[in-house]
Amino acid sequence: MAFNKDQFDSIIEEFTVDGSRLHEVAADFRYDLRKGLQDPAESSLRMLKSYVGLPTGEETGEYLALDFGGTNVRVLRIRLDGHGKFEVLKKVAKPLRVEGIYDFVGEGSTAEQQFDFIAELVDEAIEGDHTTKYLLGHTFSFPSEQTNLYNAKLIIWTKEFATKGVEGKVVNDLLKEALHRQGIDNVEPTAVINDTVAVLLAAAYKQEDTYIGSIYATGHNTCYFEPFADKAERPMILNLESGGFMKLAPNRFDAEFDAQSEKPGEQRLEKMVSGRYMGELFGMALAELLGEQGSKYGFTSIDMSNTILDETPAREEVKAIVKAKTGRELETADCELVQQLASAIVIRSARLVTATYVGIIWQLAGGKAIAKQHIAIDGSVYEKMPLAKENIMRALSELLGEDAAVVDTVLENGGSGLGAAIAAAMSQE
Numbered sequence: 001m002a003f004n005k006d007q008f009d010s011i012i013e014e015f016t017v018d019g020s021r022l023h024e025v026a027a028d029f030r031y032d033l034r035k036g037l038q039d040p041a042e043s044s045l046r047m048l049k050s051y052v053g054l055p056t057g058e059e060t061g062e063y064l065a066l067d068f069g070g071t072n073v074r075v076l077r078i079r080l081d082g083h084g085k086f087e088v089l090k091k092v093a094k095p096l097r098v099e100g101i102y103d104f105v106g107e108g109s110t111a112e113q114q115f116d117f118i119a120e121l122v123d124e125a126i127e128g129d130h131t132t133k134y135l136l137g138h139t140f141s142f143p144s145e146q147t148n149l150y151n152a153k154l155i156i157w158t159k160e161f162a163t164k165g166v167e168g169k170v171v172n173d174l175l176k177e178a179l180h181r182q183g184i185d186n187v188e189p190t191a192v193i194n195d196t197v198a199v200l201l202a203a204a205y206k207q208e209d210t211y212i213g214s215i216y217a218t219g220h221n222t223c224y225f226e227p228f229a230d231k232a233e234r235p236m237i238l239n240l241e242s243g244g245f246m247k248l249a250p251n252r253f254d255a256e257f258d259a260q261s262e263k264p265g266e267q268r269l270e271k272m273v274s275g276r277y278m279g280e281l282f283g284m285a286l287a288e289l290l291g292e293q294g295s296k297y298g299f300t301s302i303d304m305s306n307t308i309l310d311e312t313p314a315r316e317e318v319k320a321i322v323k324a325k326t327g328r329e330l331e332t333a334d335c336e337l338v339q340q341l342a343s344a345i346v347i348r349s350a351r352l353v354t355a356t357y358v359g360i361i362w363q364l365a366g367g368k369a370i371a372k373q374h375i376a377i378d379g380s381v382y383e384k385m386p387l388a389k390e391n392i393m394r395a396l397s398e399l400l401g402e403d404a405a406v407v408d409t410v411l412e413n414g415g416s417g418l419g420a421a422i423a424a425a426m427s428q429e
């Protein structure tokens with residue numbers, strides 16, 4: 001074996017969230033939630049109002065849905081048939097960046113370029129029809145300050161986006177202007193929602209007892225339905241921007257990665273748990289084990305997934321992945337340690353994410369019995385990363401004990417598009 005076992009053990013230890021820490025994170029999250037309900041400035045959770053409640057299931061009709069939240073932008077034409085039924089009539093998708101060809105997410109790009117590109121995609125979805133009236137729901141998956149369902153201002157880019165001239169702007173105004181420049185005046189954007197809100201709307205359209213919506217993918221964030229029992233507000237979904245949760249114990253890899261990121265100090269939870277970042281943390285820890293501290297290898301969460309899944313006796317897959325990214329040939333015993341490292345990072349991620357869900361569940365229960373409920377989750381990490389789901393379930397049991405029996409998680413695949421269409425329908429209620 002080439003790796004130093006003591007060094008390895010201490011790295012694993014740094015990525016471990018034990019039972020008592022898990023409880024602390026859940027309790028701290030609930031504390032921030034309570035504080036945030038009184039005054040968001042006192043909390044690391046943004047508690048952004050969505051101005052939308054839960055759907056009744058009666059929402060029907062044909063709508064356009066724009067899903068803008070990562071490098072891949074999608075526009076869908078969707079017909080809602082009520083009570084969870086719907087049909088996607090048309091779907092177009094394009095990346096906002098193609099390496100070496102164009103880039104509408106980097107700091108060299110402008111709001112006009114970005115939204116013109118999106119407006120062209122809308123044009124494709126309506127197949128050049130500039131007469132039929134369409135309402136458009138816009139899933140815009142970045143922290144936005146809303147004053148109503150239409151008016152959402154981007155507070156700050158996350159997920160390493162850096163396009164100039166969007167922060168501080170009303171995104172639907174930018175979209176409307178771009179649509180107008182393309183001669184598309186028959187499409188009216190009427191609603192903007194976060195992707196977590198879209199997931200919750202889509203799931204609640206299909207089944208009752210769903211109050212929490214979450215994205216566990218490139219980015220991570222959660223929203224929930226706040227009943228405002230004290231009548232301070234009308235009941236509505238709050239986007240927590242939980243990726244910005246701060247009451248955590250970042251290890252030195254987290255701290256070092258944060259310092260080099262696009263927005264140091266922001267999105268501390270997201271940088272510890274989401275798909276965009278886990279590969280980076282894995283690479284940093286591996287660099288230490290290889291005696292190449294500071295090297296950037298560009299591991300992705302897909303590499304981690306393939307690493308964990310390799311069951312070949314000689315760990316051929318792990319060897320190939322490590323060779324391709326670092327140029328180094330590992331012995332089988334070291335490959336097994338590399339698998340443990342990847343697993344530890346994924347397990348930490350699932351445990352931290354679950355602690356935040358439980359913080360919300362506790363807050364909603366308000367000291368009374370925990371209601372039967374589903375947590376709706378969308379995203380590649382939840383769906384595809386080995387160990388993620390089972391560790392969510394395990395952490396739910398650890399935190400909730402017997403009450404874990406009334407809580408389950410459901411995959412709400414593609415909720416961003418469906419949710420946007422539902423929001424467009426709800427904008428007319």
Ligand code: GLC
Nearest residue numbers: 141142143158215219221243
């Ligand atoms: C980032 C965004 C948030 C979004 C999440 C998942 O955390 O700030 O708004 O919900 O990514 O896409």
